[in-house]
Amino acid sequence: MKRILLFAFSFTLLAFCSNAQPNNSDAEYVKANYTKYEYQIPMRDGKKLFTSVYVPKDQSKKYPIMMDRTPYSVAPYGADRYKGSLGPSSLFLHDGFIFVYQDVRGRWMSEGTFEEMTPEKEVHKTKNDVDEGTDTYDTIDWLIKNIKNNNGKVGVWGISYPGFFTTASLLSRHPALAAASPQAPMADLYRDDAFHNGAFMLAANFGFYPFFTNRQDDKPTQRQGGRLNYGTADGYEFYMNMGAVKNSNDKYYKDTIRLWNEMLDHPDYDQHWKDRNVLYHLHDIKTPTLVTGGWYDAEDLYGAINTYKTLKKENPNTPIYFTMGPWVHGGWSRGDGDHLGDVDFGGPTGPFYRDKIEFAFFSHYLKGTELDLKPVSAFETGVNQWKTYNTWPPKEAEDKNLYLLPGGKLSFDAPAGDKDTFDEYTSDPDKPVPFIDGIDLGMKREYMVGDQRFAARRPDVLTYQTDVLDHDITLAGNIWANLKVAITGTDADWVVKVIDVYPDSAKNNKFTAKGTYMSNYEQMVRSEAMRGKFRNDFGKPEAFVPGQVTPVNFELQDVLHTFKKGHRIMVQVQSTWFPLIDRNTQQFQDIMKAKDTDFKKETHKVYTSKEHPSYLKVRVME
Numbered sequence: 348m349k350r351i352l353l354f355a356f357s358f359t360l361l362a363f364c365s366n367a368q369p370n371n372s373d374a375e376y377v378k379a380n381y382t383k384y385e386y387q388i389p390m391r392d393g394k395k396l397f398t399s400v401y402v403p404k405d406q407s408k409k410y411p412i413m414m415d416r417t418p419y420s421v422a423p424y425g426a427d428r429y430k431g432s433l434g435p436s437s438l439f440l441h442d443g444f445i446f447v448y449q450d451v452r453g454r455w456m457s458e459g460t461f462e463e464m465t466p467e468k469e470v471h472k473t474k475n476d477v478d479e480g481t482d483t484y485d486t487i488d489w490l491i492k493n494i495k496n497n498n499g500k501v502g503v504w505g506i507s508y509p510g511f512f513t514t515a516s517l518l519s520r521h522p523a524l525a526a527a528s529p530q531a532p533m534a535d536l537y538r539d540d541a542f543h544n545g546a547f548m549l550a551a552n553f554g555f556y557p558f559f560t561n562r563q564d565d566k567p568t569q570r571q572g573g574r575l576n577y578g579t580a581d582g583y584e585f586y587m588n589m590g591a592v593k594n595s596n597d598k599y600y601k602d603t604i605r606l607w608n609e610m611l612d613h614p615d616y617d618q619h620w621k622d623r624n625v626l627y628h629l630h631d632i633k634t635p636t637l638v639t640g641g642w643y644d645a646e647d648l649y650g651a652i653n654t655y656k657t658l659k660k661e662n663p664n665t666p667i668y669f670t671m672g673p674w675v676h677g678g679w680s681r682g683d684g685d686h687l688g689d690v691d692f693g694g695p696t697g698p699f700y701r702d703k704i705e706f707a708f709f710s711h712y713l714k715g716t717e718l719d720l721k722p723v724s725a726f727e728t729g730v731n732q733w734k735t736y737n738t739w740p741p742k743e744a745e746d747k748n749l750y751l752l753p754g755g756k757l758s759f760d761a762p763a764g765d766k767d768t769f770d771e772y773t774s775d776p777d778k779p780v781p782f783i784d785g786i787d788l789g790m791k792r793e794y795m796v797g798d799q800r801f802a803a804r805r806p807d808v809l810t811y812q813t814d815v816l817d818h819d820i821t822l823a824g825n826i827w828a829n830l831k832v833a834i835t836g837t838d839a840d841w842v843v844k845v846i847d848v849y850p851d852s853a854k855n856n857k858f859t860a861k862g863t864y865m866s867n868y869e870q871m872v873r874s875e876a877m878r879g880k881f882r883n884d885f886g887k888p889e890a891f892v893p894g895q896v897t898p899v900n901f902e903l904q905d906v907l908h909t910f911k912k913g914h915r916i917m918v919q920v921q922s923t924w925f926p927l928i929d930r931n932t933q934q935f936q937d938i939m940k941a942k943d944t945d946f947k948k949e950t951h952k953v954y955t956s957k958e959h960p961s962y963l964k965v966r967v968m969e
């Protein structure tokens with residue numbers, strides 16, 4: 348019974364986290380045209396990794412290998428009952444490749460011990476020292492030597508955690524590794540899925556981490572806590588009732604979830620995280636690489652952008668391609684990608700990427716077909732058009748400051764006058780600002796484009812907006828928030844949101860396909876949190892001095908968005924964002940060990956004066 352359960356669950360998650368999409372006609376095609384083999388491939392330290400290999404029945408040709416190394420179980424690929432396509436899209440399936448799926452070390456049917464994100468140990472003391480780079484090397488070497496009719500070229504791809512294993516495959520530096528595509532790759536778990544500038548991503552992780560306990564003796568769980576009875580569909584209510592984060596073990600996990608406890612034990616950026624940051628290792632890479640991400644990826648936006656930027660910087664002579672589309676986590680691998688929530692992208696974006704970018708990239712490097720692809724392909728939201736660039740961010744963009752001014756104004760003109768103006772609000776951890784309008788048990792991914800009017804109407808959310816724009820303004824690149832703040836407590840979280848305000852009904856009585864009335868819609872474009880005590884160093888938290896004006900500067904991830912003429916640019920500032928991030932006690936302490944009585948209501952000030960300017964540094968193309 349358990350095995351069937353295991354199969355059923357892992358297939359569900361697999362479809363979510365990787366590329367497979369249940370598609371009966373493809374499954375029939377697989378059965379008719381491919382033969383499946385299963386192997387336990389020996390690594391250099393003797394451990395064997397379970398590997399499914401699908402080989403075209405037509406043995407008259409030689410085929411490249413496309414490999415996906417995953418912690419999410421290849422059981423569905425290993426079972427006769429498997430339904431679905433093979434490869435990043437069915438274009439690969441029908442074009443003829445050898446497909447390889449491998450359980451990474453220590454997961455499911457592979458031997459060894461699973462350690463989160465072990466990219467490459469700095470020093471291999473003995474030849475048996477292993478990591479994901481050496482496991483990939485040994486796997487590729489074995490495949491090339493043992494799988495009939497391979498053409499000696501291997502491509503590796505994967506989304507999310509498999510995206511990390513794809514980046515780690517580059518560290519194998521195996522001569523047969525001819526192309527790789529890390530997609531929504533986790534790069535630094537601290538800044539990707541676990542924390543955002545030190546604020547803990549509570550709703551995203553609480554229900555998911557049970558999946559990462561042990562290999563064989565763990566009941567599978569659905570994403571969002573399949574083993575838990577939340578007792579409600581309202582995450583805001585559930586997590587308020589949970590109270591302090593440490594109650595999660597007392598009330599639910601009883602210290603049984605290793606990865607969850609790693610988060611609670613490592614709230615600062617310490618060696619635990621540095622050992623798992625693959626970005627430190629991306630040098631001497633020769634393999635052509637396509638990094639793919641989504642502007643609205645709520646999980647690994649940092650990973651996609653920084654994997655590309657690091658690869659490009661460290662390996663100037665290696666072909667490194669970058670695609671960013673208007674997608675959620677993995678959204679490019681399935682469906683049309685023509686809208687998200689209420690926001691319309693003017694047509695399908697996924698099929699274009701899968702055919703003209705992803706399939707063209709691998710076909711070129713694995714089969715020698717033509718490739719007409721610019722280094723950067725980026726979808727410009729707001730005007731819904733694909734743009735190509737030689738570099739990212741585009742060199743044409745120029746840095747400008749967008750100032751928060753008195754009276755809720757926002758302008759490229761710096762504040763004037765001598766009055767040390769500021770706005771203030773009471774930040775109450777017992778009444779945190781919701782991150783969505785409505786209810787959801789997890790990290791509702793539409794939050795990244797959601798209408799922010801529900802928040803703007805709260806007294807603990809500051810809102811600043813430009814006059815109606817008389818021309819289009821494009822932001823292309825990252826955004827830095829530079830706040831000047833003062834608080835009555837000794838710690839605080841700062842959330843900055845960049846919002847596109849649609850024209851009012853007089854000029855915009857547009858309804859979306861879903862029937863949403865977009866007049867005065869306040870669409871989120873980019874947002875980020877910063878736990879104030881980490882403002883100078885994620886590894887060295889510092890208390891605020893009550894009442895002292897203090898700079899808090901932090902990066903919001905890149906955008907390519909045009910605020911059209913007739914729209915406004917809006918910035919909102921707040922100090923709670925629940926339950927997307929955990930609540931700050933607003934007292935300088937280890938919040939993971941805080942008690943329910945430690946949470947204190949405090950008053951926060953955001954300065955808007957010439958002496959203490961708060962602004963966003965943006966990269967503008969006009």
Ligand code: PG9
Nearest residue numbers: 364507508533540646647
């Ligand atoms: N990026 C997702 C994740 C992995 C591990 C821990 C937390 C999140 C994912 O692979 O779906």
